[in-house]
Amino acid sequence: MGLIPEEVIHDIRDRADIVAVIGQYVSLRKAGRNHKGLCPFHHEKSPSFNVNPDKRFFYCFGCHKKGDVFTFVMEYEGKSFIEAAESLAARCGVTIPERQVSPAERRQRGERSRMLELNALAAEFFCTALRDPARGAPGRAYLAERGIDQATAEAFRLGYAPDEWHALAEFLEDHRIPAELACKVGLLVRQPRAGGVYDRFRGRLMCPVVLPGGEIAGFSGRILPAPAVDPTPGANDAAISNAGSKTDPAKQAAKYINSPESQVYKKSRLLFGIDRAREAFRRDRRALLVEGNFDVIHLHQAGFDSAVAPLGTALTSEQVGLLRRLVDEVVLLYDGDAAGQAASLKALEVLVEADVKVRIAALPSGQDPDTMIATGHGDQLTTLIERAQPGIEYFVYDVWSRSRHSADSHSEALNQAARLVAHVANPTKRDLITGTLASAMGLDPKLVQRAMGRASAHPRDRAAEVPPTARDHAAAPARPRQPPPREEVELIAILADHPELMEAAEARGVVSLLTDGRLRDMYCAARQGASMLSAAPEDIGPLITEHVLAGTYASVDDPAHCLEEAASRLERRRRRSQLEQLQQQARDARRRGDAARERQLVREILTIRRQVD
Known part of the structure; x- marks a missing residue:
């Protein structure tokens, strides 16, 4: 503390509004002379975190964290005392006297x-x-x-x-x-x-x-x-110079x-736009969760100032924990295409598991918040948000209505619903939802209860997807897990032999190309500075021994080029997979007689074909 005069520290402590400072990170409600909220330092469902503005002090009756405004900023933001003091001084208008900083202090x-x-x-x-x-x-x-x-x-x-x-x-x-x-x-x-x-x-x-x-x-x-390309010879020289070469x-x-x-x-703990949305969170007690940066920017410009987005990844439990401390409800406002529906389901699972109240605003097919605002449909978007349906009920009706009229499709729809409801921790709430499902699906409640029971007993077990007749043979030996895709193993092998390429792999978005969870775990371990092999599971098979341990790429002339080629192969594979899925969806739309949906899918197919070709 000796680096800042004691009287300045007292001045900062006196002027800093501890309720306002902590209120940036925790949704606080007045309770007598105190303010209460969910503790940001441990997971809890009932608020036990108290802030006393008179004593300028916080205390959690759950985890027993306590301290003043300096302590909170240091603990929550991971700052040193000097950094916390400088941050608070800037916030409350206190000037810290300038002085010459020695090299030793600068290093500190x-x-x-x-x-x-x-x-x-x-x-x-x-x-x-x-x-x-x-x-x-x-x-x-x-x-x-x-x-x-x-x-x-x-x-x-x-x-x-x-x-x-x-x-x-x-x-x-x-x-x-x-x-x-x-x-x-x-x-x-x-x-x-x-x-x-x-x-x-x-x-x-x-x-x-x-x-x-x-x-x-x-x-x-x-x-x-x-930039657009002019077919005239030499006309594009300047444009190419400005846009970068094809090999860039x-x-x-x-x-x-x-x-x-x-x-x-820390991407999994951050939300884009949260600094701009804090006031709206306090006012509306609600967050609009969208998919992309420009969805957020456009929505804020149009007055929807509670919009935030994950940073290019699926919603994480850490991000949900942050929202849970700031708002009472989350409205999912994802794109109205197949990818948006899949992302909504994944986000819904994480939110339901955290016991967050969630609703879904269903956008028209092919629309996203950004384009709706840009095309002058802001009023329609407002209506969709206000009429957003409870998350689980929306999902159930949506999946059930889209399932084909066969026992197999109905069974899969029921299993999907069961896996989602398995994330609901409150048994009473789960029973009520089960009754709603039975009514919505027109099924015998006992059948729904059995599906819920199986999923609740093994909420993360992929065996829940296997039909009951297959599970009757439980005594049979378990089948070995599938080996990881060879192309993904080759990419991991390149990075194992050349860890200096990790930054290039990050810039290339490699983690999004890995479909095998075991390889993703190895990649993430390397990203944190650990050895890839330390995160390799025992059941990953001989491909790891053959490629990663053998130093296959240790002596190649241009490992960066090898990495680029490997990533490009995985991107092409992903596009081919997307193409196959879209083609199947287009065939289904044709059989249903849904011409508008078929035309939309054909446009998406043509776009991806151009990328693949």
């Missing part, structure tokens, strides 16, 4: 603080680049095309990463920022063979991921559409790339 400043300061500096660079008349033209053109006005762009601190290999690197070098720190936070990437560094984000519209306290944890970069990895990467995992950027 937490790495987390330096990472956040670096992200703030990078955000300024991206914002300045977006405003630059020449450099930022592609970013401004894209925002105009999407209908994002300047006020909204500034509110979300949107920026542009120039389509240059070293623009940010040179800027950071001019500001004497160590390249090592910039690589750690994911702004720069090392060149394994040539040495040096280059910019991770190039030619992308930059969306800062902002923490509730206003600090920037990382970035989500949206690739911009390629950034141009072949996923639509979005995010900052890699670091001390400050």
Whole structure:
């Protein structure tokens, strides 16, 4: 504490409104002279976390955490005392006297603080680049095309990463920022063979991921559409120069790339737009959960200011825990296509398991929140949100109505419903839902109860999907698990032999291409700095021994090229799988006589075919 005068510390403590500070992270309700909420330091269903504004003190009767406003910021945000004091001082208008900082004291400043300061500096660079008349033209053109006005762009601190290999690197070098720190936070990437560094984000519209306290944890970069091609010989030279070559990895990467995992950027714990949604959370007690960054941005611009989104991944229990502390209800507002329906089901399972009240707003087929706003259907969207149906009931009716009129399809629909309801912890609530299911499906309640019972006994057991006649032979030996796909094993083998390529793999979005959960676990272990083999399960089979342990790729001339080829193969496989699913759905739509649905699916099929070909 000696680094900040004691009287300044007392001034910060006196001025900082502990209820307002903690209220950024916990939904607090007045209870007598105290304020109560769900404890942010342990999982609980009944609020036992108390904040006393008179004593400027918090205490949890469940886990016994306690302290003042400094303690809370240090514990919750993982900051040192100095960092917490500086953050609170800036919030409540207290000036900490400037003084000369020695090299030893500078080293004592937490790495987390330096990472956040670096992200703030990078955000300024991206914002300045977006405003630059020449450099930022592609970013401004894209925002105009999407209908994002300047006020909204500034509110979300949107920026542009120039389509240059070293623009940010040179800027950071001019500001004497160590390249090592910039690589750690994911702004720069090392060149394994040539040495040096280059910019991770190039030619992308930059969306800062902002923490509730206003600090920037990382970035989500949206690739911009390629410019139109003029068939005249030589006419595209300038456009190609500006857009990057065909071999530019950034141009072949996923639509979005995010900052890699670091001390400050934990994707599974963050929600895009949560800093902008806090006031709406307090006002409405409700969160609108959408799929993408621009859904959030467009909704906020249109006045739907409680919208947030996961960062390109399925909703996680950590994100649900954050929402649960801030709101009473979550409305799922996912895209109205097959992928959106599948994502809604996954999100619904996580929310139901956390005992969060959830409703689903069903968008018209082929629509998403962004396009509805852009096409002037904001009033219709408001109606859909207000009339959103309870999550489980909506899911049951939707699955049941879409199931084909056969015993097999009805059985699968019932099993899907049973697996979802198995996540409901409250037995009374589960019994009530079971009765609703029986009535909705027109089935004998006993049949539904048996399905619920099987799923509740083994909520995560995939055997619940097996028909009862197959489970009657329980005495038969269990079948061995399927080996992981060879193409995925080869990619893991490349990374096992060349761990320096992990950052390139992160930028490529490799984790989204791994369908085998065991390989994903190995990849995630390596992402955290552990050995891949330490996370390999015993039943993964001989492919691991043959490829990963054998050092197959240890001596290849260009491992980065091998990684790129392996990832491209997996992307093509994923598109082929999507194509097969869409073709089957189109055949089903034709048999049902649903011409509109068939036309929509044919358009999606043609789009994916162009990508595959």
